[in-house]
Amino acid sequence: MAVFRESGVADDAALALLTEYFSARAESFPAGPEAYRTVFPSPDDFVPPRGVFLIVEGEDLAGDAADVGCGGIRRIAPSDTGAARFEIKHLYVQPHTRGTGLGAALLAELERRAVELGADEVVLDTNASLEAAGRLYARAGYRPIEPYNDNPNATNWYGKDVQAEAQ
Secondary structure (H helix, E strand, C coil): CCEEEEEECCCCHHHHHHHHHHHHHHHHHHCCCCCCCCCCHHHHHHCCCCCCEEEEEEEEECEEEEEEEEEEEEEEEECCCCEEEEEEHHHHHCCCCCCCCHHHHHHHHHHHHHCCCCCEEEEEECCCCCCCHHHHHHHHCEECCCCCCCCCCEEEEEEEEEEHHCC
């Protein structure tokens, strides 16, 4: 069972997981102009009612209690239709937890929190090289959308009507 705890993005646990995430992404991107660009999140974006950042509590490889993942949601500009829009950012679970359903549980919890904060729609961006993440988003009902930002690391943008699911 997944356990989630709210955290500030500048807290030690969040910074450690975000650093791990960004390092893994940078290693997988090509060098040169297309190199991964690390941008740590702004703490103000992930504080209710604008958003929330979660730490996933689990076990390390030795079976000891440990923080094993993270992710956040933040309010962004409304959609063209005026729908309240939240963005999922930095969804990450450590490699030893992948394939256990932890990423899907974190995604569902972030969606639930977004609805509580008033979201009509949840969006996210990702890179095509993250094939497992793309499959996770498709299984969770995300559909391709037009780019809503200019993230240089992103190649794919997805959205989901979370109000329709909440009813």
